[in-house]
Amino acid sequence: MPHVVLRNQRSFPADPATSILDAARASGVALEYSCRTGRCGICKAPVVSGETLMLRGEDEGLTAEEAGRGLILTCCRAAASDLTLDVEPLDRLAGIETRTIPARIAALERLAPDIVKVVLRTPPASPLRFLPGQYVDVIARDVRRSYSLANAPRADGLLELIVRRYPGGVLSAFWFDEAAVNDLLRIEGPFGTFFLRDSAPTHLVFLATGTGIAPVKALLEELAADPARAAQHRLSVFWGNRARDNFCWDPVTLGLDVAVHHLLSGEAAGWPGARGYVQDAALRAGLDPRDTVVYACGSNAMIAAARGALLALGLPPTRFFSDAFVSSN
Numbered sequence: 001m002p003h004v005v006l007r008n009q010r011s012f013p014a015d016p017a018t019s020i021l022d023a024a025r026a027s028g029v030a031l032e033y034s035c036r037t038g039r040c041g042i043c044k045a046p047v048v049s050g051e052t053l054m055l056r057g058e059d060e061g062l063t064a065e066e067a068g069r070g071l072i073l074t075c076c077r078a079a080a081s082d083l084t085l086d087v088e089p090l091d092r093l094a095g096i097e098t099r100t101i102p103a104r105i106a107a108l109e110r111l112a113p114d115i116v117k118v119v120l121r122t123p124p125a126s127p128l129r130f131l132p133g134q135y136v137d138v139i140a141r142d143v144r145r146s147y148s149l150a151n152a153p154r155a156d157g158l159l160e161l162i163v164r165r166y167p168g169g170v171l172s173a174f175w176f177d178e179a180a181v182n183d184l185l186r187i188e189g190p191f192g193t194f195f196l197r198d199s200a201p202t203h204l205v206f207l208a209t210g211t212g213i214a215p216v217k218a219l220l221e222e223l224a225a226d227p228a229r230a231a232q233h234r235l236s237v238f239w240g241n242r243a244r245d246n247f248c249w250d251p252v253t254l255g256l257d258v259a260v261h262h263l264l265s266g267e268a269a270g271w272p273g274a275r276g277y278v279q280d281a282a283l284r285a286g287l288d289p290r291d292t293v294v295y296a297c298g299s300n301a302m303i304a305a306a307r308g309a310l311l312a313l314g315l316p317p318t319r320f321f322s323d324a325f326v327s328s329n
């Protein structure tokens with residue numbers, strides 16, 4: 001069987017019928033990823049040597065130029081020979097196991113006409129271990145959809161989701177028209193590598209569009225639980241929504257010293273605040289790329305635009321973390 005070797009010489013066997021990402025996970029090695037469907041591009045990895053083969057039809061998260069430079073998506077490709085990749089494993093995920101467990105709806109709260117907060121209760125004997133910022137797949141109505149966990153781990157084990165309605169969506173119809181307290185679902189998780197990294201730079205900048213605020217809330221809760229750590233950082237949140245009702249949570253309620261910027265991109269009659277896109281507002285705020293770490297979550301368009309603009313400003317790519325809410329069907 002082929003073996004994959006990483007930058008730090010860590011290696012693992014990789015069956016040619018299994019994605020490199022899954023083969024790594026099976027050996028307890030965590031690589032950077034988010035969607036697992038070839039759409040977000042977060043699992044990009046440079047191939048130093050060796051051959052890979054495509055397991056899925058499309059790898060839309062990779063441009064032709066990137067493919068030409070030898071980058072691959074580890075969620076889409078398998079090792080066809082021994083392989084060396086220029087990426088590091090993520091040690092903070094060691095010991096976090098992905099499981100499928102039952103979950104009951106403990107509460108449903110409409111936060112805005114098209115946003116609902118869902119609180120899930122898992123069996124007390126088998127709580128879900130996760131890092132703030134990770135997501136789960138909800139399995140219901142014969143489909144599977146990804147939702148970020150909107151809270152840091154809690155003593156009571158409750159899990160919060162912040163769900164947006166997609167017109168015609170299978171699970172949207174469930175959450176908004178059918179779901180009731182005590183309904184039983186299954187969840188699989190945790191997934192994803194959108195979690196706080198140890199960082200020397202002091203300015204932590206969170207960019208969110210729509211319900212992309214969910215994992216940002218979890219990261220801010222983690223900081224709020226550790227005041228000494230939070231005090232080492234300047235915190236800024238730039239949150240964009242098309243409708244004003246969708247600003248349905250206030251980061252200031254966590255008791256953190258955080259500068260919150262609301263950006264409205266849709267109809268704005270009588271809106272007293274700022275208009276436009278989060279990445280433009282962040283740039284206008286005069287970020288210093290030498291002293292900034294960015295966590296961006298929400299639409300792929302915002303993430304791509306923010307990444308391009310901030311890297312052009314001089315932000316190192318290793319200080320831009322993102323989770324794209326691409327379609328999970």
Ligand SMILES: Cc1cc2nc3c(=O)[nH]c(=O)nc-3n(C[C@H](O)[C@H](O)[C@H](O)COP(=O)(O)OP(=O)(O)OC[C@H]3O[C@@H](n4cnc5c(N)ncnc54)[C@H](O)[C@@H]3O)c2cc1C
Pocket residue numbers: 034035135145146147148149161162163164165166167168169170171172173192211212214215323324325326327328329
């Ligand atoms: C890692 C990850 C985390 C996510 N976290 C959250 C979250 O915390 N909260 C949340 O509200 N959503 C989140 N999403 C998106 C969520 O999975 C979609 O909301 C879900 O696919 C919509 O499911 P549905 O069954 O309602 O619609 P579907 O039946 O899947 O689709 C209905 C229609 O909506 C379109 N559509 C579906 N999803 C999207 C999308 N994401 N962007 C644009 N068009 C779409 C489809 O193309 C289709 O036309 C996340 C996605 C990923 C990949």
Ligand code: FES
Pocket residue numbers: 033034035036037038039040041042043044061073074075076
């Ligand atoms: S493209 Fe591979 S994780 Fe999203």
